[in-house]
Amino acid sequence: MKYITTIESQEFEVEVIDERHIRIGERLIEVDFEAVSGQPVFSLIVDGRSYESFVYPGDEDWEVLLHGRQYQVKVEDEREKRLRAAAGGGVAETGEFHLKAPMPGLVVATPVSEGQEVKKGQVILILESMKMQNELKAPRDGVVGRVRVKAGESVEQKQRLLSLH
Amino acid sequence: MKYITTIESQEFEVEVIDERHIRIGERLIEVDFEAVSGQPVFSLIVDGRSYESFVYPGDEDWEVLLHGRQYQVKVEDEREKRLRAAAGGGVAETGEFHLKAPMPGLVVATPVSEGQEVKKGQVILILESMKMQNELKAPRDGVVGRVRVKAGESVEQKQRLLSLH
Amino acid sequence: MFKKVLVANRGEIAVRIIRACRELGMETVAVFSEADRNALHVRYADEAYLLGPAPSRESYLRADKIFEVARKSGADAIHPGYGFLAEREDFAEKCAEAGIKFIGPKASSIAAMGDKAEARATVIKAGVPVVPGTEDVGNMTNEQLLAKAPLIGFPLLIKATAGGGGKGMREVKSLEEMPALLQSARREAESSFGDGNVYLEKLVEGARHIEFQILADSHGNVVHLGERECSIQRRHQKLLEEAPSPFLSEELRQKMGSVAVKAAQAVDYVNAGTIEFLVDKDENYYFLEMNTRLQVEHPVTEMATGIDIVAEQIRIARGRQLSYAQEQIRFNGHAIECRVNAEDPFNGFMPSTGRITHSLLPTGPGVRVDTGVYPGFEITPFYDPMIAKLIVWGETRAQAILRMRRALEEYRIVGVRTNIPFHQTLMDSHRFMGGQFDTRFVEERFTMNDSAERDATSAEIAAILATLVAHQESERSAHIVRRGERDTSNWKWVGRWERMHR
Amino acid sequence: MFKKVLVANRGEIAVRIIRACRELGMETVAVFSEADRNALHVRYADEAYLLGPAPSRESYLRADKIFEVARKSGADAIHPGYGFLAEREDFAEKCAEAGIKFIGPKASSIAAMGDKAEARATVIKAGVPVVPGTEDVGNMTNEQLLAKAPLIGFPLLIKATAGGGGKGMREVKSLEEMPALLQSARREAESSFGDGNVYLEKLVEGARHIEFQILADSHGNVVHLGERECSIQRRHQKLLEEAPSPFLSEELRQKMGSVAVKAAQAVDYVNAGTIEFLVDKDENYYFLEMNTRLQVEHPVTEMATGIDIVAEQIRIARGRQLSYAQEQIRFNGHAIECRVNAEDPFNGFMPSTGRITHSLLPTGPGVRVDTGVYPGFEITPFYDPMIAKLIVWGETRAQAILRMRRALEEYRIVGVRTNIPFHQTLMDSHRFMGGQFDTRFVEERFTMNDSAERDATSAEIAAILATLVAHQESERSAHIVRRGERDTSNWKWVGRWERMHR
Secondary structure, three states, rough: EEHHHOOOOOOOOEEEEEEEEEEEEEEEEEEEEEEOOOOOEEEEOOOOHHHHHEEEEEEEEEEEEEEEEEEEEEEEEHHHHHHHHHHHOOOOOOOOOOEEOOOOEEEEEOOOOOOOOOOOOOOEEEEEOOEEEEEOOOOOOOOEEEEEOOOEEEEEOOOOEEEEE | OEEEEEOOOHHHHHEEEEEOOEEEEEEEEEEEEEEOOOOEEEEEEEEEEEEEEEEEEOOOOOEEEEEEEEEEEEEEEEHHHHHHHHHHOOOOOOOOOEOOOOEEEEEEEEEOOOOOOOOOOOOOEEEEEEOEEEEEEEEEOEEEEEEEEOOEEEEOOOOOOEOOO | HHHHHHEOOOOHHHHHHHHHHHOOOOEEEEEEEEHHHHOHHHHOOOOEEEEEOOHHOOOOOOHHHHHHHHHHHHEEEOOOOOOOOHHHHHHHHHHHHHOEOOOOHHHHHHHHHHHHHHHHHHHOOOOEEOOOOOOOOOOOOOOHHHHHHHHHOEEEEEEEOOOOOOOOOOEEEOOOOOOHHHHHHHHHHHHHHHHOOEEEEOOOOOOOEEEEEEEEEOOOEEEEEEEEEEEEEEEOOOEEEEOOOOOOOOHHHHHHHHHEEEHHHOOOOOOOEEEEEEEEEOOOEEEEEEOOOOOHHHHHHHHEEEEEEEEHHHHHOOOOOOOOOOOOOOOEEEEEEEEEEEOOOOOOOOOOOOOOOOEEEEOOOOEEEEOOOOOOOOOOOOOOEEEEEEEEEEOOOHHHHHHHHHHHOOOEEEEOOOOOHHHHHHOHHHHHHOOOEHHHHHEOOOOOOOOHHOOOOHHHHHHHHHHHHHHHHHHHHHHHHHHHOOOOOOOHHHHHHHHHHO | OEEEEEEEOOOHHHHHHHHHHHHHHOHHHHHHEHHHHOOOHHHHOOOOEEEOOOHHOHHHHHHHHHHHHHHHHHOEEEEOOOOOOOOOOHHHHHHHHHOOOOOOOOOOHHHHHHHHHHHHHHHOOOOOOOOOEOOOOOOOOOHHHHHHHHOOOEEEEEEOOOOOOOOOOOEEEOOOOOHHHHHHHHHHHHHOOOOEEEEEOOOOOOOEEEEEEEEOOOOOOOOEEEEEEEEEEEEOOEEEEOOOOOOOOOOHHHHHHHHHHHHHHOOOOOEEEEEEEEOOOOOOOEEEEEEEEOOOOOHHHHHHHHHHHHHEEEEOOOOOOOOOOHOOOOOOEEEEEEEEEEEEOOOEEEEEEEEOOOEEEOOOOOOEEEEEEOOOOOEEEEEEEEEEEEEEEOOOOHHHHHHHHHHHHOOEEEEEOHHHHHHHHHHHHHHHHHHOOOOOHHHHHOOOOOOHHHHHHHHHHHHHHHHHHHHHHHHHHHHHHHHHHHHOHHHHHHHHHHHEEE
């Protein structure tokens, strides 16, 4: 199976040949790859070098944590890549954004209201969790849609809090 | 549910009333009982005292390891207890005994042969595992039945090695 | 002379105190909230009693319930740990009334130092320099504080009167933004300490946060155990501490140490406490506050002096003389502590909750881990995000840094995100290695994941790892579909399901 | 000056050495057998290479393959750890020939001390007292040994010439039982060291096993780091070690220390080594053997002296002078090590294999764990049953015992049986606490599970625990049956099964 794997702007063509071999670009590489204790922790030996890493599924990408650094990695097979190219590339920057609770907690304040224009980075909600006040910020400029929660309310993780369009 | 629980010669009548209450003898006791991390490790709070213990199923009994001491505990419900009493009590001491490998290993020597009389405590097989020679001894007096393995053979855990009758 | 100690706390510090009690042959009583039934302090104590629901206000802050447990269990001493009830003079007072030994200072010392405004006034009288601020007034209204602020000058800090640990603290750059910040500081102070009072303090720029550990017995002996460097902070929360400070000369250490002893004596202090100072780049030092309790970061002092501070606290509370005179206290090597928080350093240090599914502790020579969590334990949103402290000792600071690096690389916690990568990045920072930092370093001159520092090989390895995991995932889901198609009888699966649940 | 170290070992000692290398900024190369792909030393090293199948003879004892890995990886030094190739002079020699630094003594010293018979002859010449035995002859046949035995007198010991760690050792009470014991000793020696030669030694009764740690550099400096008490043994396997020995007076320590230094000098020793003595109740001491390598129990000396022995080994191998002169070495407090073996102490210490499903390490002040295992790792029957070393430090021996007790009680390893309960029972033993023991103590005057010592409350609690677990089990199986009955469609189960495996 052939994959196009992207980190930031760097593309790698990776072909998984069998359990022990991959081809990256032109190079055939022997890999010794094992999940550790059934966890999202992986041990990889390549050319005698021993690496260990967390690999988590992100929303669209994979998050790879290696030696204290995090890499956002997109892995697409050739078919996916072609489809995306045909679609014109790039996810629309203008679609609706739903702010979800990153963890369970207590809503402390909702400093914005429906219809209000906000700038990227502006605080749109304050959530208390683990005795800390966490300021949730707008990921881009936009207009506040429905505000679904109010101060004093307890929310579950991933609960929708408000939307931005 | 009522149980008769025996440690060595000491009998306890234990009634499990609901998740939080038991009666032991005449005393009603509140228990707070939890398995730890889904393991055979159990946390028990009784009258404010906090205990933690390994509880393993043994061949017939339960093995309870508490504060570095091991207890062999037999737990029977009333029906089982009556059946056993009716059967005349006590497991026959004369039935056939099958020596099983307590761990995987290599048979080093079988110092006894079929038909030989052996005494309790006599070495009947030597098994090498973890670089140690482990002497397996006769649990009672008897006559050696079939010897199923020979020196140099690798054996799996619980594999039958020889019998005694 | 007490024999049974109730530990009025949770998490790693409750475990730490239970261990000390056990090693001194004393019985221990744990208390717990509904969220903490399986917590380590409950498992390790001799006795354990439920306080109430998960929120602190309904459990760990319920002094009445804690006294009820003390009565029921016959505990004749209480160790409050840090946070919760540790710096509440009324709690210490009620202990005394109930005939229970409070393992900490007298209520009057907590009062004198716990009210930060009063503390400043007290030490000024003893000749200790302080940061300019609202020294002479407690419980000011917002209006009064807003009037006073321009006299102190901006930037300034709003700080919780009952505070500590950076909670209820806000930095103010101008008068306009001050009302909103006052409100949020009071809210946080109220929820953390049950007391919404705040005061103001001038922000000393380019400052280091350096604190001295004090031990004082009830016979009038007071010693200091040297300093801790605590300038590595984010949002006024300490993240890393070390002893000794790479900034302090031996002369300054001596001088500040004796000032710290003087400050403790000014409130007739008994038991363990900490005098916090700000030190500017010209070696001027200012008293900041005294923490009248055990600190989170006490282990670095323990590793650098060989003195078990919690054991000393208990001995002092039992009326013993200090085990050490000042001249017997030796400083040996260098210790560093990294606070491991359930926070995602790649996502704005957002707290992370969930069940820990796996964990691998760094061990070996010179490494200590103080933690209250384990695989299977659930990190809830109710308490502090600090889940462990990783402490190392080395003969020199350089050796300690190398050891911390290897320990951080070994440490695995799966199930929640942690700030371990933050500490790894910090250990690689040339400024940190060179000792060139102040309290603003993390916020102003530090970045996670500087792409310039990534090497090409690591990126390629990350690409290979992600591809192999993605490939495995897609193979597995394809396999499940194929299995489903092939199977004519699905009874086989029922059998497997049931076997697994037996 | 080397930069990359190949660690020719596995388990906790490979991890220990990798940590030391990393802390000195050196690169590390691990080697592993097919059974050890997921072992901790493979995960922690910078590089890792497969040697071969699980049995040691086909992997960790394959010097040829190890040299191949050294060439391939460019490793310019090899640390052998203990066991396997650590005391094979030919291996040390081949390292020298290949231009690879062997982190250990010269081949000639290994030869002189490794052949136990030659060692005895050598130290006798240097004026060191030895236990009577077959000192002047190596490689004797069974016939020769049987002829010599009555001259030494019974009881006596058969010991492996290439031996150590009690392997290939047998106690002989009479001439009649000697032929069978010779055979089994040779077999064990052959399988452990690849050398079936044995020799005889008189059994000193009521003796203590006390050993001195030596460090020697290539500039002629030799120091000792004090003694270790290793009398707690079972079948000649050490189970617990402590430093200092509760038996030794300061005068005897000085005397034996300088004799130990003399013994090392007699073979022109370089690097770390250990001189083992037997000491009888009248304080007579006899040289037993020298272990020309790092010992399992080196951490107790590290905790009591503050010296990192593995780091010193590496510095010595790099040609540096020792970091300490004899008078700079300070002994502080007391350290104890418990060897945690995968053995069931309630079932004749039978080895236990299986996958570790859960583990909780004791941590906190003064506690160190050296281990090579973790949850998910499989304990196989191919290697030594020692899976961890638990080491504690205390200001006094009594404090160290109390700390060890709490650490043992905290330690959880699930999936294999361990001898932790043995150590717990030992810590409660009055004879152990009083320091009244010799090398026969465990076998002759110690019992597990003495029912007289059990209290009534614990028995009742055990009864409650077993009943609750049994009840839960029977409820659960009843529930599964009921669920099976109720379900008209079993497709639901297939769905659950598949979700679980996604």
